[in-house]
Amino acid sequence: MGILNLLFANRDVLNIEDIDVYEKHGGYAGLRKAVGMERQAVVDDVKLSGLRGRGGAGFPTWIKWNGLPKNYDIPHYVICNADEGEPGTYKDRELMLKLAHTLVEGMIIAGYATSSIAGYVYIRGEYVEPAWQVRKAIDQAYKKGYLGKNILGIEGFNYDLHIHLGAGSYECGEESALMSSLMGERGNPRLKFPHAPLPTVSGVWQSPTLINNVETYCAATWILANGGEAYSKLGTERSKGTKIISVSGHVHKPANYEIEMGTPLMELLETAGGIKGGKLKAVIPGGSSVQIMTAEQCTKINLDYESCAANGTLLGSGGFMAFNDRTDIVLLMKRTAEFYMHESCGKCTPCREGTRWIFKIMDRITSGNGQTDDVALLLDVCSQIDGRSYCGLGDAAAWPIVGAIKAFPEEFDYWIKYKRSPVGKNAVPPTPEVVNPLLTLTPA
Amino acid sequence: MSSSEISGVREPQPDPLKEYRFSEDAIAEMEEIATHYPERKAACLPTLWIAQREYGGYLTPPAIQEVADRLGLSFSEVEGVATFYTMYNLRKRGRHHLEVCTCLTCAVLGAYDIVHKLEHELGIHLGGTTSDGEFTLSEAECLDFCGAATVMQVGDKYFTQLTENNVMELIDQLRGSPDYTPAKLADAIVKIHVPLSSQTGGGSSKPEDLLLPAGPML
Numbered sequence: 001m002g003i004l005n006l007l008f009a010n011r012d013v014l015n016i017e018d019i020d021v022y023e024k025h026g027g028y029a030g031l032r033k034a035v036g037m038e039r040q041a042v043v044d045d046v047k048l049s050g051l052r053g054r055g056g057a058g059f060p061t062w063i064k065w066n067g068l069p070k071n072y073d074i075p076h077y078v079i080c081n082a083d084e085g086e087p088g089t090y091k092d093r094e095l096m097l098k099l100a101h102t103l104v105e106g107m108i109i110a111g112y113a114t115s116s117i118a119g120y121v122y123i124r125g126e127y128v129e130p131a132w133q134v135r136k137a138i139d140q141a142y143k144k145g146y147l148g149k150n151i152l153g154i155e156g157f158n159y160d161l162h163i164h165l166g167a168g169s170y171e172c173g174e175e176s177a178l179m180s181s182l183m184g185e186r187g188n189p190r191l192k193f194p195h196a197p198l199p200t201v202s203g204v205w206q207s208p209t210l211i212n213n214v215e216t217y218c219a220a221t222w223i224l225a226n227g228g229e230a231y232s233k234l235g236t237e238r239s240k241g242t243k244i245i246s247v248s249g250h251v252h253k254p255a256n257y258e259i260e261m262g263t264p265l266m267e268l269l270e271t272a273g274g275i276k277g278g279k280l281k282a283v284i285p286g287g288s289s290v291q292i293m294t295a296e297q298c299t300k301i302n303l304d305y306e307s308c309a310a311n312g313t314l315l316g317s318g319g320f321m322a323f324n325d326r327t328d329i330v331l332l333m334k335r336t337a338e339f340y341m342h343e344s345c346g347k348c349t350p351c352r353e354g355t356r357w358i359f360k361i362m363d364r365i366t367s368g369n370g371q372t373d374d375v376a377l378l379l380d381v382c383s384q385i386d387g388r389s390y391c392g393l394g395d396a397a398a399w400p401i402v403g404a405i406k407a408f409p410e411e412f413d414y415w416i417k418y419k420r421s422p423v424g425k426n427a428v429p430p431t432p433e434v435v436n437p438l439l440t441l442t443p444a
Numbered sequence: 445m446s447s448s449e450i451s452g453v454r455e456p457q458p459d460p461l462k463e464y465r466f467s468e469d470a471i472a473e474m475e476e477i478a479t480h481y482p483e484r485k486a487a488c489l490p491t492l493w494i495a496q497r498e499y500g501g502y503l504t505p506p507a508i509q510e511v512a513d514r515l516g517l518s519f520s521e522v523e524g525v526a527t528f529y530t531m532y533n534l535r536k537r538g539r540h541h542l543e544v545c546t547c548l549t550c551a552v553l554g555a556y557d558i559v560h561k562l563e564h565e566l567g568i569h570l571g572g573t574t575s576d577g578e579f580t581l582s583e584a585e586c587l588d589f590c591g592a593a594t595v596m597q598v599g600d601k602y603f604t605q606l607t608e609n610n611v612m613e614l615i616d617q618l619r620g621s622p623d624y625t626p627a628k629l630a631d632a633i634v635k636i637h638v639p640l641s642s643q644t645g646g647g648s649s650k651p652e653d654l655l656l657p658a659g660p661m662l
Binding site for chain 1: 493552597
């Protein structure tokens with residue numbers, strides 16, 4: 001347990017962005033090995049590794065890879081979800097910036113295993129610098145014959161890789177919204193399985209589509225190069241391998257740390273230099289969408305899917321945020337509510353209206369106009385959103401609020417009773433001076 | 445009350461354009477990008493980026509009309525896309541669009557102090573533009589570089605590890621600078637879509653210009 005650099009093994013090698021240096025350090029060996037195997041054998045190797053999706057949901061990767069129909073009358077596509085938008089997460093940024101070739105290699109392997117004709121890397125529009133690195137990596141791969149027609153001399157293995165940039169929408173990180181955006185539409189989500197076919201059957205342009213996160217493709221590259229069995233020996237029983245955790249907040253050394261699954265949360269916190277400016281108060285272990293944990297709960301959590309779920313939170317995308325005792329949880333949750341209000345795409349009424357109501361109530365509490373039943377009202381609104389929209393954004397807006405009320409009920413009560421922060425004058429985040437007057441509720 | 449106000453129409457549909465503003469290079473780029481997808485409609489987002497560059501950093505109704513005409517879509521279809529995504533500017537911004545991330549990590553590490561400092565020093569509120577047209581100040585949702593908080597995006601560049609004390613130094617460097625403008629951002633994004641081997645002249649951004657170290661700017 002602890003730090004274990006698999007994907008990050010070559011992170012600090014000079015000029016690893018260049019294809020020659022990358023090849024010298026074992027680059028494209030996974031692809032060469034994969035194309036020497038049967039397509040199904042590649043999928044079986046991923047199955048053996050026990051790799052689960054690293055974008056947040058933790059869905060077994062091999063089921064997606066295996067789920068594409070073997071009927072090749074209609075073209076198959078591979079998509080990489082690089083629309084990293086979860087507050088607290090910046091692992092994909094570093095992977096693309098330094099290890100773009102690992103991603104490209106993983107996508108070519110996925111293209112081979114699924115017999116796809118093209119792949120798309122959907123990168124968020126703000127990530128100009130990482131996207132340039134992916135551009136350069138793709139161009140170099142074309143020159144070396146890893147992309148294009150008859151790749152590595154294999155008759156009929158034609159595969160192209162394109163980049164598609166978003167334009168500033170958190171919602172497009174959701175797979176069905178991402179596909180809408182890739183097709184040139186508004187980034188609205190679509191109905192999900194079982195009410196609609198899975199993307200692996202009917203995805204982008206009604207074709208079978210494989211969508212994975214950046215880190216998942218990078219892990220697939222490692223798995224093909226080193227064997228699925230080696231990967232499956234790492235981690236815990238049901239969470240295999242490693243996970244990159246982006247540590248930020250009140251810590252001395254914020255950075256991306258690649259850890260073996262099952263590493264205790266406190267061990268990672270120590271590796272990141274410990275809490276600065278006070279004592280540990282709370283941790284959000286998996287990005288803003290998951291429930292906040294108190295310092296006491298943190299000692300019990302190991303960073304893997306099962307342990308997090310057992311403690312009432314989620315590992316999510318690995319956006320690990322630590323907060324010291326100057327942090328006002330209610331103000332923090334107000335900012336979270338503002339984020340989801342802004343990012344709700346507006347398609348489903350519970351999410352569109354509910355996120356606004358959550359923010360209005362949080363704003364009422366933190367501007368000193370809280371009512372005695374506001375906490376009950378918040379819980380009621382959250383329960384009306386959770387599970388009632390097409391995609392997970394509605395759930396993700398409700399969970400942190402419910403989690404914070406459960407973990408820090410006394411802070412909400414203090415705000416409502418005394419109309420000021422329980423932390424005192426130096427609380428962070430500070431209340432912004434300018435609040436949109438249209439969004440402020442007048443007390444009843 | 446006019447009829448458009450009653451029906452809720454945001455703006456009257458413009459007449460078909462008499463004059464298009466895409467340069468030859470821009471059209472070549474658009475056609476190259478369109479070949480990446482099985483449907484021409486999928487090139488809508490990249491073509492809007494081209495329009496944002498060609499029309500000086502923001503999308504006017506004629507710009508949207510030109511995109512629609514060139515892709516064979518309707519005005520309202522393209523307008524729907526342009527209004528959905530926050531990075532498409534629907535009105536003119538200052539030469540430098542300062543987008544301060546105030547999401548969770550940045551918020552607890554002093555992003556609001558930076559916002560207040562900028563509001564005070566530049567004499568504008570969030571969303572406002574200075575009278576000389578130099579700076580527009582906005583709040584941004586998570587820019588996802590939380591390890592280097594506090595982060596501010598200006599055009600195509602992230603500036604990291606900002607504090608109340610060093611942010612004004614950065615502003616002085618940016619003042620009058622031709623780099624990091626909204627048009628430069630659009631140009632870089634368009635260029636990323638096109639393989640380097642088939643890139644024509646067009647804009648000015650080169651990958652080398654953008655790959656400054658990711659550490660603190662100052």
